[in-house]
Structures are given as C-alpha cells and as structure tokens.
Amino acid sequence: MSRRLAEPPVRLDRSDPAPLTAQLSGALREAMVSGALRAGERLPSSRALAAQLAVSRTVVTDAYQQLYAEGWLDGRHGSGTFVAEHEPLPGPPGPTEPSRSAEPPRGRPSRQEVRRAGVVDLRAGAPWVRDHDRAAMRRAWRHAAEVPPSDDPEPQGEPRLRALLAEHLRRTRGVRVGPENVLVTRGTGNGLDLVGAMIAMGGTPVRGAAPVARFRAGVEEPGYGKARTILAARGAEIVPCPVDHDGIRPGELTDDLALVYTTPAHQYPLGGRLPLPRRERLLAWARRTGALVVEDDYDAEFRYDVAPLPALYGLDPERVVLLGTLSKTLDPDLGIGWIVAEPDLLQRLTRVRAELSDRTSGPVQAATALLLERGDLDRHLRRMRLEYARRRATLVEHLGTRIAGDTAGLHVLLTLPESAVAPVVAAAAKEGVLVEDTRRASHGAPSVHGLVIGYGSAGGAELRRACEVLARAVERHTGEPAALGTGRGRR
Template identity: 85%
Template structure:
C-alpha cells in the first residue's frame, strides 16, 4: 500500500518565547497523538517543510530527529519520513464551564492558619499556642548550638540520650512522672507517638496480645473517647484499627462503659478534648483496674496538662500503673507546634518494642531539633517560657469567661473552652461570627458519628489579646441573638 504525502497541520509563532524547534516538535506530536496525522502518512521533506513554514532547514531536521528518537516518526534516509504506527490518544474531555466566583467560606474550607491571618480573620480554632512572644535570643542560641554538631550516621530510634535524660527530669518536675531515660522515646509529637503505638499493635508486637497466631490473625480494636480528638481516630484507623467510640461525660471517660475486647483505649484524662473534664482519681483507678482485667493498654495523651488555672496540674495517669499506661506528650502547645518534639513514656520492654517498630518504618526525629530542644531544657529556657505562658493564658481564659459567662465549660485548664449551644443555634452563630471576621468551629469534628454534644470549641492561643477581646464580643452578640428563647 502506497503511503501518501500529507501537509501537516502546524504553524509557527515567531513572536512566542518558545524556541522554533520546540514549537514544531510540540505541534507535530500533538497532531499525531490526536490522529490528525495518521500512521503511515508521509511528511514533506525537511527542505519543503522549512520553506512552507518560513524557517531554516535546521529547525525542521532537529525537530524530526527529536520525534524519531521518541518513536513518533519512521523511515530511512532518502526514502521519506512517515508517521509511525501508534494508537491515537483519546481526546481530553472538555473543561467544565467555570463557576462564578464565590465569597470565600473559611468555615467550610478549613483554611490554614496563615491564610486566615493574612485575611485579617480572628482564628479561634482550638489547637494552637501563642508563638509571637518567644525569647528569641534563647531560640537563636539553641539553633546555633544545634548547627555546630556533627550529624549522626546511626541515630538511635529512641532519640538522643542527652535529650531523653533531660525530658525525664522535665516530666518529673512538671508532671510528677518518675522515670529515667530508659523509659523515654523522643517523637515528633503526640500524633507521631500514637502512630507508632498503632503500628506496634498492627504488626502484632503489642503487649498482652495473646499467642503469635492470635496476634497475626486479629484486627485490633481501639477505643477512642466520644466526643474526642478526631486525629486520634484517623491515625489509628490508618493503622488498621477498628475504632470503638467510648462515651465520656463532664468528668472524662467512663470505664464502666468500656467493652472488654479492646486492645487499647486512647484517653485525655488531664483535660478531656473537647469537653474539658478532668478525670477524678476514683475513675482513674477504675480505668486501670479495667485495663488489668482485660489486658488492654491505656494510651494517655497529656497534650496541654501544663496549663491549669484552678489547682496544680494533676499527676499523670501513667504513675498509677506504668506497665499498662503509655504516656504521650508534646512541646507543640508549650513551645511551638513547628518544633516537632514529643515523647512516649513507657516501661523499657514496651519501649523496646516501639523502638523496633520505629526502626522498621525508618521513622526518626530530627537530630538538630533534638539538640536545640536539649539546650532549651538544660539552660532552663523552656521552664521560664512555660511560667510566662501560664500567666498569659490565664489572662486570656479570664477574658473568655468575662464575655461568655457561665455557659462555658472546660475552662480550668488548657488552651480551649467549650461553649454549649442548642443544636439549631450552632450554625447561625458560626455564620454570624464569620461575617464579622471570626472563625470558630463546632463539635462535629470531635464526634465519630452524629454529634452528641452541640456547641463551639473555642481556642484562645493563636490570636493576640486584642483580637481575642473583639472576637469574644462578636461571639457574645451572636450567641445572644440566636439563643434568646
């Protein structure tokens, strides 16, 4: 079958910044991919095509060489240039008609805190500390120290020994946890720590899990407070856990309602998220008794226990039974969420299991970050910062109480409060606040299913006191407007 000569549907734009050869390659490639140039069709000679396009012959020969190399062209020197056999690519779908621009909805879009700050919005979402009043000289000193150290060629998955010893001493002073460096594994934060615990159970290396065959066959069940920390559900589910919602009340988790077949239960006893309850001692003892009876592990998230405004911080749950309780902590609320330093406290045997899992995952905490944190602890800079921030957050908490009054709960500790509202008032209050430049979230993100508790989770760490005062005034007006009855 003779192969006919075809005039290729290409054009060259001399005013474009793209080189002429690249333009020709792209045009010919697109024509062959779409089927406008079919397999077997003969192209004009390089001399003829150069005359047709008004370019030098070198432009055409270079383009042909590129397409030969890519397999689009076929033929031998002196016998002509042909389109090679290929399957035409399907035509891409037509792009949809662009929607008319809409006003940004910061509540639905959940923008980053940087975006919100740049838009001049007061961000009252929970979870962020105030980071603009650091001792900058101390931070610079810590980072200079870290930069002077040589990197390790074999980092310990448990973390740097010096930092582990300093963290053990820090926990003894601030949380009443009496442990040594052999009980501490340095993480990148509570999320990283919980993920390692989940990975340990997912790979059948968790403690008290029965025989090897039982461990390899069973999918582990993980209890998470309901309502509770949504990211904990996400992290454990990603490790294959079956998430079991465990009800809480104003005091925290209810041990009497826990099923007996859980491998672990995740709890926030120092400041329940989001209700703000503090687990009383009798209930703590019942939780430990349940864990001993069922063989479960209690994962204690101590996320903001350093900040209390009524009494001294309660000792960590870990002290009641170090063999059954794994303690997670972080400096993200105390110092800076961008620092990426946290810890797991557990008995040495369990910590060794976690270290093996971590090594298998090639997971580690930055060496320079560990070195900088160690210096902050060693020089007392972190303790001084913690004392300053306790006073700062106490003032902010008092401001929230002043404006929102007796409605709020969970205000005795931490960096957030709960503002309970009638279910039908939640959305209108959020919408009214958003119109006046205040971003706040409800309890829906804390629930496994339909929310059982309705209201707003108000964080007061990430805005200035002036912004917080204005935001509280906005919220107070909106709440009064929609809860008059």
Template identity: 60%
Template sequence: MRDGALRAGERLPSSRALAGLLGVSRTVVTEAYQQLYAEGWLDGRHGSGTYVADVHTGDGSPARPAEPRPAPDADSYPPLHAPDAGLIDLRPGRPWVMAYDTAAWRRAWRAAGDLPMSAWPDLYGDPLLREALADHLRRARAVPAGPGNVLITRGTGNGLDLLAATLLEPGDRVGVEEPGYRAARRVFASRGAEIVPCPVDADGLIVDGLPAGLRMIYTTPAHQFPTGGRLPIPRRERLLAWARATGAIVVEDDYDAEFRYDVAPLPALYGLGPEHVVLLGTLSKSLSPDVGVGWLVAGRPLLDRIARTRKELADRTSGPVQRAVAVLLDRGDLDRHLRRMRLEYARRREAVVAALGPWTKGDTAGLHVLAELPEHVVPEVVAGARERGVLVDTTIRHHHGPPRVHGLVVGYGSAALHDVRQGCGIVRSLLDHALQKP
C-alpha cells in the same frame, strides 16, 4: 488515702486545725487541699467539711502505686493553614508563637551546632534530650520514668502511629473518647483498627461499662478534648483496674497539660500505672508545631518493640532539633517560657470566660473552652461569626458517630488578647440574639 489509712467518707481536719497541728501556714494547707480537690482525692460538703473521696479501684482493695519502670503528624489540627488576613481565629489547636524568647532559641541552636553529628541516629532519640525530658516530666507531671523509658517522636501523631504499627493488627478494637481528638481516630483507622467510640461526661472518660474486647483505649485525662473535663482519681483507679483485668493498653495524650489555671498541673495517669499506660506528649502546644518534637513514655520492653518498628519504618526525628530542645530544657529556658505563657493564656482565658461565662465548661486548663449550647443555635452562631470575621470550631467535627454534645469549641491560643476579647464579644452578641428567638 491510697493505702486505705484514710478511708472513703472520712472527715479531714479544717485547714486552720491542720495548719496548727503541723506548725505550717494555713495557706500551705489550703493550697494542698485545693490540689487534692482538683485531682479528685477529696470531696467538699457545703457547711459540713472536707471528706476523703472514694478512691478504690472497684476490686475491693485500695490501689497502690506501681513501681517505676510513617504517618503524617496530626499535631497541627486545626487549622492546617493560616486563616485569611483580618480574620480572628478562635479555633483550638494552636499556641501563641509570637512571645517566645528568640535569643534563647538562637543560643540553643548555637550550642546544638557545637555537638557532633551522628552517622547512626539513636532509635530512641538523643540521649541528652531523653535525660532532660525524664527530669522535666518527673518535676512537672509526677512521671516516674527515667531516660530508658523515653522515646523521642516528631509529635503526638507520630507517636500514635508508631504505637499502632507496633501493637495493632487489622480488625483490633480501639476505644477513643466520644467526642474526642479526631486525628487519633484517623491514625488508628489507617492501621486497620476498628474505632469504638467511648462516651465522656463533664469529668472525662466514662470508665464503668467500657466496651468489651478493646486492645487499646485512647484518652486525654488531664484536659479532655474537646469538653475540658479532668478525669478524677476514682475513675483513674478504675481505668487502671480495667486495664489490669483486660490486658488493654491505656494511651494517655498529655497534649496541653502544662497549662492549668486553678492549681498546679495534675499528675499524669502514667504515674499511677506505668506498666499499663503509654504517655504521649508534644511541644506543639507549649512551644510551636514547627519544632516537631514530642515524646512517648512506656515500659522498657514495649519501648524496645516500638524502636524496632521505627527502624523498619525508617522513621526518625531531626537530630539537631533534638539537641537544641535539650539545651532549652537543660538551661531552664523552656520552663521560663512555660511560666510566662501560663500568665499570658490565663489573661485570654479570663476574657473568654467573661464573655461566654454562662455556657463555658472546661475552662480551668488548656488553650480552649467548650461553650455547650442548644443544637439549633450552633450553625447560626458559627455562620454569623464567620460573616463578622471570627472563626470558631464546633463539637460536631469531633464525634465519630451521631453528635452527643453540641456547642462551640473556642480556642484562645493563637489570637492576641485584644482579638480574643473582640471575637468573643461578637460571639456573645450572636448567642444572645439566637437564644432570644422563640
């Protein structure tokens, strides 16, 4: 499809016919089709069949795969402190840290302690961790990068600040999704950038008609924060075509892409255009914000510039922690943890959807959903929930300008399953009451 051998609008065989042709189980074909639907490669037409989506870049030719080539950390938002005892916290931004295999963590620390300390820490990060992360990202996120493309950070906020300090001059225009991750706006603004809101819809960033003069654009394509959309392949291709034409850098925040509940995690945008994309990731959602380890993936020339900036800022990530995380990856402990947590979060996500289903959006991935509501209902529900011991977030906090999207951002990462059910039941009763008013 990318090379044009299968063209937009062309009908594909039925799953039964293709399974017979290839001599494989129909389940294999069905799951492959589902993955391609999720990534935006295919369109389904009820009663008609399966068709190739328009995956062209907008310049008349199909996109081809590219060849592989000190600010406070903001990962903990929100909340920055634990809620009062007895409250059910359904705000987004925190994982469930009680389920981690503490024995595996202790083993990793013991193994890390056997390695010698370094008098001159590597500016790019621990070589063992960079190699382990490159392998993990290739397997889990289809990222065509080697250890030489990976720089270890303290988290997404730290990575954003290093990138901004390296590339931005005061007054440079930076596009940020609207609504979007407000901590990213704060980091860019702290470096003197002009923040330019870029609207999103149900599928994520609206690529057509991006503002002129952007030096950089920040996006969350796997699970848009906070609306939950996933950027389909046609838009990804057009975004990369725009970056090639303008010379702007696309900053891809992969903050919770490990957790997807309909199909396998979607390939990273970086894999389609590594020369134009910088990929940011963190362990704060998959493991714990306390770990303080993230990564930045980019082409080597840019990575070298960022490393020089890091040296000037005397910025570094804890060496012992890096070595412990490398052991977790090398022994497969982190992968096993992620598999367990997908099942755990899937149960909580089902509880949220069961309670708030008519209003939920973006529920196929991540650790939160959006409940889009009439504007006048939101303050009443938030206040009523707080009186009954339930904390929820709103979309208002995530806009740079006047709110375009109204509703609740309901997180299910940090609350136990029974608390998620109870809290969402309270929110649902408040919604029903508020919506019945004339």
C-alpha cells in the same frame, strides 16, 4: 531595615468610653495595618509619646505591651521599640457592614490563610508563637548547627535529650522515670502511630499478653479526631468510648479493645479532668482485659484554678503509655514529643520504629536539649501560663455563663442548643471570627452541641473583639446573655 523615628498618627478622644490604652493600641495597630507605620520604623519612647499625647506613661507602656504580645512590635534592648515585620492585613470589619475580605476562605483553611484574610482564628489546637524568647531560640539553633551529624541515629532518641525530658517530666508531672523510659518522637501523633503500628504488626500491647486477633481501638467520643484517623490508618477498628464532663466513662468500655486512647488531664473537647476514682476504674478495666491505655497528656502544662492530677502512667506503668509534646507548649514547627513507657514495651516500640525508618531530627533534638538544659523552656512556660490565664479570663468575662472546661489548657467548650450552633457560627464568620463546632470532634452525629473555642493563637485584643462578637451572636440566637453579671456581651 529603616531605623528612623516615626511620628505615629494618633488621636485620643477622652469623651470616648473606650479606655485610652485601648484607643492608643487600636490607633497604632490601624496605622501598621494601613502602612502609615512601616516595618523597621522606630516608635517614640513611652515617655516621649506620653508627653506628646498628654497622657500618663502607663497608658503608653500598656499599649506597647499589648502590641508586643500580638507581634506587632519588636523591642531591641537599648535601641528602642520598632514596628515588627508583618504582612499587610485588611482592617477588622465593623459589626454592621462586614467586609468581604473578612470572610474565611472556603473549606478548612490553614491558619496562615485565615490570618492573611484578617480573620480572628479561634480554632483549637495552636499555641501563641509570636512572643518567644528570640535570643534563646537563636542560641538553641546555633548550638544545633554545631553538633556533628550522626551516621547512625538512635531510634529511641539522643540520650542527653531523653535524660532531660525525664527530669522535666519528674518536675512538671510527678512522673519518676529515667532515660530508659523515654522515646523521643515528633509529637503525640507520631507517638500514637508507633503504638498503633506495633499492635498492627503483631506486637503485644502489654507484657505477657497474646497478640491481638482483632485490632479494636477505643477513642473518646467526642474526642480527638486525629487519633481516630491515625489508628484507622494502622488498620484499627475505631470504637467510640462515651465521655461526660468529667472524662471517659470506664464502666461503658467493652472488653475486646486492644487499647483505649484518652486525654485525662484536659479532655478534648469537653475540657474535663478525669477524677481519681475513675482513673482507678479505668486501670482496673485495663488489668482485667489486658488492654493498653494510651494517655495523651494534652494540655497538662496549663492549669488555672486547680492543681494537676498525677499522670495515669504513674499509677500503673505496666498498663499505660504516656504521650506528650512541645507543639502546644512551645512551637508546632519544633516537632518534638515523647513516649514514656516501661523499658520492655519501649524497646518493642523502638524496634518497630527502626523497621519503619522513622526518626526525629537530630538538630531539632539538640536544640530542644539546650532549651531544657538552660531553663529556657521553664521560663517560657511560666510566662505563657500568665498570658493564657489572662486570655481565659477574657473568655469567662464575656461568655462565662456557657463555658465549660476552662480550668486548664488552651480551649473551652461554649455550650449551645443544637438549633443555635450553625447560626452562631455563621454570624461570627460574617464579623470576621472563625469558630468550629463539636462535629469535628465527633465520630458520628454530635452528642454534645456547642463551639470548641481555642484561645492560644489569637492576640489579646483580637480575642476581646471576637468574644464581643460571639456574645452578641449567642444572645441573638438563644435569647439569653452569655456574659457574667449583665445582660450584655460585655461588662
């Protein structure tokens, strides 16, 4: 990799209304996209570039920090600032003549395909993975490589990791459990599948209950589509359970459900958090019917305006199974999650897992344990809470009159009239912004109309441009401004 000092081809225009920092970061980004700046080349120090451009050093450091956050730059302690490795991308399309390369691929493309096409991906479900503590990750994987392989892996997970996860949940979610309450999974989908398999194989949802004669599973409507898919694959009859902007409505649940799947911390996709009175009514329903409540602790780590409510599990451990994951927190590729349940139910789940030859990678468990043990995960969470709060503020600024569910998590709901949904999606696509509506979250025809906007995987500058595109499209197709405080898409 080259270590030569590059001379960035940058010109700043003080008559341009755009801030100097935005001009500088945009010029550097364009130079990296075009190949004028190549991977491995060293950029001037912030002091040197500031002197060269006759601007304050703050302008340069802020531009560099933005490009670090987007993954364009790679800092090496004591060595300087370098252009990071990246695949060449086409430049972002202009608002008047969108280029063909900016159109998303047909069907539902992967995130890699979308990124290669130069499209801003605002689909929900992915975190920011381009700003990890790389030293911490390398240290964790080196440690994992040194752990001798086991000839008899524990289906419940490695004891050390289970103890660390129990402590993590006590500190972050107020759930008081020990390692005997934790089963290490590959994520929430894997955890939900094990619960579904246990019931499908004749297991009882809760202690003392009879095996279910008919496996009916309640899933929030609208709700997480993969939950419906996973449970249906285990033979469950899916029963849509109505929700509103506060979450699931316990009074409308039928009495013949074996389980109900819910996201009380940040309902997907409407974004509500289940109030305490409804939590109590949901648990009272579960006690009366003998059903199991499967609590997906979705987005509980990231809260902005309000403190998190206690996990449902802590209110009634006998009736609730708690699912969690590090996929949305740290890295989807890590493949680590957990089931928290009372020991009796957990042992039944563990036996089912052993029968299915299902397991979580030993090296991945070892690496995760070190990240927890050294506090690397906690530091990452603190850093990302600040970063996601900034991105959330960008969404509120540009689209705040129509946003719901912005108090937590990595997505919001942009509410729209039904007639405006398809035109806004199409208009955004023409300008290189990929968004999805609520159809994917709905069991049938959507009862709530709008766009589910994820802001975890888009960089700050990408997100601002996408919000401006969406604000224009919303105003054009609804006749009303989306931005707070003005009649334009920005202020």
